[in-house]
Amino acid sequence: MPHIDVRDLTAVTALLVEAAREAGDSIAMRFFQEGHQTTAEVHAKLGGSPVTEADYAVDRFLHERLTSALPQAAWLSEETADSPARLAQHDVLVIDPIDGTRAFVAGLTTWAVSVALVSGERPVSGVVYAPALGKLYQATLGHGATCNDEVLATGERAEIAGATVAGPQTFVGSFAARGRMTYVEKVPSLACRFVRVAEGLYDVGISSSNAHDWDMAAADLILEEAGGLLTDGNGSKLAYNKAVPRHPPLFGSSRTLHPALLDLVNKTPRHKG
Structure with missing residues (x-):
């Protein structure tokens, strides 16, 4: 895959969108059963939280796809052993292959593939793709945020009572x-x-x-x-x-x-x- 300049945030976000969609639709959804237990093998991590073969498969796919296009960026993922080498890098890809694994395992729809590029300690491009909900959220620093291409805006409430x-x-x-x-x-x-x-x-x-x-x-x-x-x-x-x-x-x-x-x-x- 051709390399992308990390400073070209429009291109970076397009890459993250494409990768998150493919990871969610072609990999994670093969193991997901709405309303039923996942077909994926489930294991317990240290501390008791679950991890599945789907988490690992999505992680491998995203690592290959994203690091080949952004070789200058370090890598930090929930399902990859961490390396202190990332601390010397200005840019780092930050990944949760399946955020909400407990929901994924139980057949609930509220889980997502989460991918971001962090530069100088802050995210500059990010995608949250919830394939079971049919929602893709994305944002590029300084260019707003969308869900399924509709512009996002928080509510305007100022009073805490009733929030x-x-x-x-x-x-x-x-x-x-x-x-x-x-x-x-x-x-x-x-x-x-x-x-x-x-x-x-x-x-x-x-x-x-x-x-x-x-x-x-x-x-x-x-x-x-x-x-x-x-x-x-x-x-x-x-x-x-x-x-x-x-x-x-x-x-x-x-x-x-x-x-x-x-x-x-x-x-x-x-x-x-």
Whole structure:
């Protein structure tokens, strides 16, 4: 495959879209059965989270396709052994072959292929493809975000009372009740959870601690380009491609709602983790 200049973000995003579509449609969907257990072999990783042969197959395909076109970019994926060599690189491909593997295994549709290019610690191109939902979200830095080619925009709510919130209920519950927010659901895939905020389906998306770069990079850019913000509890944006690619609790919403959201979060005692 011809090489692509990482500075040509339009070409990079086109590559990520093509690769994510093929990975989702031609590989992951062969193992997926809506409403039924996957046909893929399922194994438990250290810590108990599942991984399937589909995760590995998608990972291998994306590695071959993307690194051949972008050889100057390092590689960071949930299903590939990490290398400290990436820390010396300005550009890194950040991949979750199947984000929401538990949903994929159980036959739920809320899982996605998540691919992003990070440059200088921030995502500049990102795609979240949810083939079982028929939705492809994409964003290029400075050029907005779309879902199935329709322009995305977060909601314009500024009041926290009545806002819909998606996240782990045990973590979200305390300040959602205090702020009189409406709890919607968790959504196992973090990428799916936060791109739904980008398209205005939820007002707020929240993750507890331990989200990783591969969970967040593409969705982070899509949300920001749709007019939203994804930050930690202090209001700081995520820095990617660090030695430990893991993050504290994260909060996503429209820019108009974000100050009220963080004010509520920081005034409410809550469980860690």
